[in-house]
Amino acid sequence: MSTIDTDYHLPGYTTEFGGITEREIIGRGRNMQTVDPGLVALVESRVRKSGVLEQLERWSAEDANPDGMGGRPAAISFRALLTAMLILTHEGAPLHMSRAATLLQHRLDDQSRTLLGVSKASTAFATHTAINARWYNNTVRAFHRIIRLVDPYPQERYTSKTHTQIQQILKDHDADRADKYKARLDHFTRVMLNMSFMEQPRHIRRASKQMDVSFDQTYVGTPTTKGYSKKHLNSRVRSEQGADLGQLAPGPVDAFAGWHVKSGKGERNDYQKGEVDETAPGRGEYADYEWGWVANLAVRVDSEAPGSNRFPGLVVAASLSIPNMEVAEEATRLLQTAAAIDPTLEPGVADADKQYYANSKSFRLLVPSLEAGFTPSTDYRTDRMGVKGGDHGGLFVEGHVYCPSTPKHLLNASKMFLAKEIDAPTLRARLEERKSYRLHVKEKAKTPAGKVLLRCPALGKAPTVTCPLRELMVGAAIKARPEVKPEEIEEEFLDTICTQHSAAFDLTEMQSPPQAFDYGSEEWEQFHDHARNSIESENGQLKTSGNDDIETAGRRKVRGIAAAQVMITMLLVNHNIRKIAAFLSDKEKEKARTSPRIPLLRRRDRVWANKYTKTTGNGDLTIPRGTAAITLKATEPVARPISTPLRT
Template sequence: MPVVVGNEVKAERTANFGELSPGPVDAFAGWHVKSGKGERTDNQKGVIDQTAPERGKWANYDWGWVANLAVRVDAEEPGSKRFPSLVVAASLSIPNMEVAEEATRLLEAAATLELAPGIADADKQYWANAKPFRLLKPALKIGFTPSTDYRTDRVGVKGGKHGGLFVEGDVYCPSTPEPLLHATPNLLGDVIDIETHRARLEERKAYRLHVKQKANADGKTKLRCPALGPSPTVTCPLREMMLSAAKKNRPQVEQKTLEEDFLDTIGKKHSASFGLTEMQAPQQAFDYGSQEWEIFHDHARNTVESESQQLKASGDEDIATAGRRRVRGIAAAQIIVTLLIVNHNLRKIAAFLSDQAKERARTAPRTDTLRRRDRVWANRYTKTTGK
């Protein structure tokens, strides 16, 4: 219980209301955990940060509610400004409670706006931290594909099934070279640089299991060995391939690893069934760590943070100031916050249309037109008029 709430309870018991500090007090709220740098996390008080365990414990807290925002971003042309970045869904919630579920509700609300569900980007507190059944599974059901960074303890090889290895959202051949499997941990450990990391990720694609059958309603998909199918990407002594395909230059699976690795389903049969929610790291819309992924992820995160800062900025909505919503209770505050966000969206739409009009005026070809006073005039002395 925060001090101000404790003072209110004490004042009610003693009937001495003069000791109360001015301002509304609401006990139906929670501690919002913050770091010294102002970063957020979904932890209970005193718990180690789950997105980066090595950071240690967090010490700074705020009492109140949190606003959850879903902002429309451009996945096809990041940063092109083809449409205004509007808040398409928002809610208030108690900190540290049902964070993944709140994100799911935002996706459900966004899907009702007749916008086709696409890519949903979020920071490491959501896709990278929540259990699959809380966020990933319902998001896939709605039609959204995740885009996210990963927790530091969930990169590299994290389990597997049927002989396939789970690595950062994809399933790989068990004979994938070790340097390729550990490319991201080596980057985070300053063993390799970013150029080497991207080169290894590009090389690793050849060992990724191929999709034989897309995911069904239960989220199960059939994958096959990368040495099989009409377009194999590796050569393997255990797989019989057409002569024309075998002549192509592609990575060779090492013979010495076959006996111990190629004994499971993925090495014996034509395909194996995998659940998209079985991996700790969710499968993403873009190849994790690629330049395409980085461009979109940075664009999405910067857009959301920009919208958040604009909503908090004084002079306009100033949503973070309690004086802008002098009401008691989370339901009443939700109504006020909704009105402020609507006003924010209207300003963004007006600014977008104004910028478009200015751009059209700037790029439109100049035409010399005769002024109206020169086209239509009347000389009261000569009794003549213009044509």
């Protein structure tokens, strides 16, 4: 008879409960296997290493009532709960508080309980229902203690609301408090992601000397899908006046979410703070709207060697926000976080799609990006290509300032390409020719804050065009260069750039901002494609059913944006750890593949030919090794290269 594991076959296995054990009943059919104490210690050390525990205690002391009497110590600490949540993400399990409670109650050995400060759980079957409920309630309370410290939008979330109640919640909202607690929530995410980033070996973190990022938004679902529109809120409130509340259909639960356009012709707006989001699904509108939040993500990319796989593309900054609200400001906070994640890495290039730099006013995103140290890389809106304004006579064209006498076919090259009037090779040739007419930066020049000093391309030691209004410097080598024709110059309309040595330009006023690479060039296209593919691939990995799946609200059933961001932060940390491990695994595989292989000897060459005399029958064996030779007796077992002759 085979041995039965008594751990899973307790009394009652074949009587009252049929084929179900008491252990399975206690755990309600969930995983009850003991977690490896080594894994618990590793995850707990990462939680401590992040510094989040000290920050939570600091916020708790800040929010505590100084006149209160206090209470008994919490049964489950922040450290124990965060460790349990990270272990669940490691296992690919949903982040349900019931699973976290089961882990803390049943799946820790004595060593892990001592480490986390968790008491030993009772295993009495007769009272398991009450005991399980107590552990679950204590776990939920521990989680909500964290949420209360970082929730910018506190409200009751257990019942559905009428539109009248939603309107009152919005009126009672404290915007100043929300800013304070939003900063706390983002700081929680920041320190946890920073910890995961620093888990990389130093030589991989610093494979590039700068931090290049690609950022974007992606939809994240809410546990409740019933939404409302601020555009129609007042009319809905009027229709509810005098109505029997019991007769009204169940309304939304979370007042602080929004409609996200996933596909179709709906517009993705970017309202500033204080503005009202009027996005709402319309009848007959060809657009796919979903009620929820958006995750703002910044992923590390490589501008020096796009696609070279020098380091893993980790999520270096993240946050959750309400769709259509403060898109540019959320991106700014991502860049500020990414710039500070590793002090040894200088901010580099920040890549984004048309939702960001192309649509945002400069003071909302471009200026803060430059102040954080990042240079933009993006695609321009089609209506902002070609000449879009200028200053001091210089023409603003796709991120640069050009001579007023630049030929029109060069100025409009991008527009002509989009209109299919020229092909790609012609576009590249015209963009390269257009560089000669670009105004030069005057080196070591003092300019007003935020401005750059530019001069005519026909001036300086290395002029790139020839202009009859400018005399070339004496002794300068005469080279073939584009020439401004005299008939193209209208002297009565000459501006500062043509009459003075230089002029100060504020490049942040351009509709099409300056970029790290010349727009439309092969270098720009290579990096932009790499950056966009990287962030889209990351979004796909994070939202695919499996280990992470940050989009599906069923894997994190607690309501509210703060709870969602805390849980998604844990998923992102685990995602980064897995990417680092996979990256290192691939490196080891590559190392093994390229290393010289030592062939194994056959068994008949490894053992004695005669077990009684312990000889091979060939006497002494001489094995060459390099230029020397080692003589071994036949009675000594050795590993020999296959090429070594065994018999003559």
